[in-house]
Amino acid sequence: MIHKKIILVILISFSAFGFAQNGLLIKGKRDKIKSLKIAFITDELSLTSEESAKFWPIYNAFEEKQQDIRKQKMKGYLDRIDDDSLNKMSEKEASTLLLQMESTEDELYQAKKKLISNLKGVIPPIKILKLKKAEEDFNRKLLQQYRDKRPR
Known part of the structure; x- marks a missing residue:
């Protein structure tokens, strides 16, 4: 009986470790995508170091807000x-x-408006327009890479 309990504890430990590793892999992929996006946007907008220092905190706060809204609310709707x-x-x-x-x-739209408003004092309007294009180009490129790697 004790052997069965020990084996059960070991199996649970290994499965928990496997789930944790899977979570780390997903987080690692997200971090890699985020790094690639930062590099892509920085390059596409030709951000100077001064612009970059002001731009990224604003943009990252927007991204986090957008992700929170989608995660908390939209996922709840889709699950129902x-x-x-x-x-x-x-x-x-x-x-x-x-x-x-x-x-x-509407909340997502208001967050986007706030982003644009906050960026107006940090980068020129043309770079704000380029940001929208860069985001779309990056997402398109990411989706294409996903499609190319997907087994058929």
């Missing part, structure tokens, strides 16, 4: 609208959920 729950949802529940989603989208 699988095929089963959609078919069982009343019109009133659907309307309420839709209003909540619109509110979240």
Whole structure:
């Protein structure tokens, strides 16, 4: 009986270690993507060291805010609208959920407006426009790399 308990504890420990490693791998990939994005945007905007020192704290705060909004609110909505729950949802529940989603989208929009407003005193308007293009180009490039590496 004691041997079974020891084996059980060892198996649980190894599985927990495996989950922790998987989490570290995902975090490592996120960190790598973030580093690549920083380099890409810095290059595309031709940020000077002075601009960079002021730009990145503002941009990183925006990214964090955006990620928090998406993580907390949007994921909650998406978890509630699988095929089963959609078919069982009343019109009133659907309307309420839709209003909540619109509110979240508005919150994301307001965060973007605040970013632009904060950046106006830090970098020239042309670089703010280039930022939008650089973000889209980076995301497109990242998606293409994902598609190219995906097994078919």
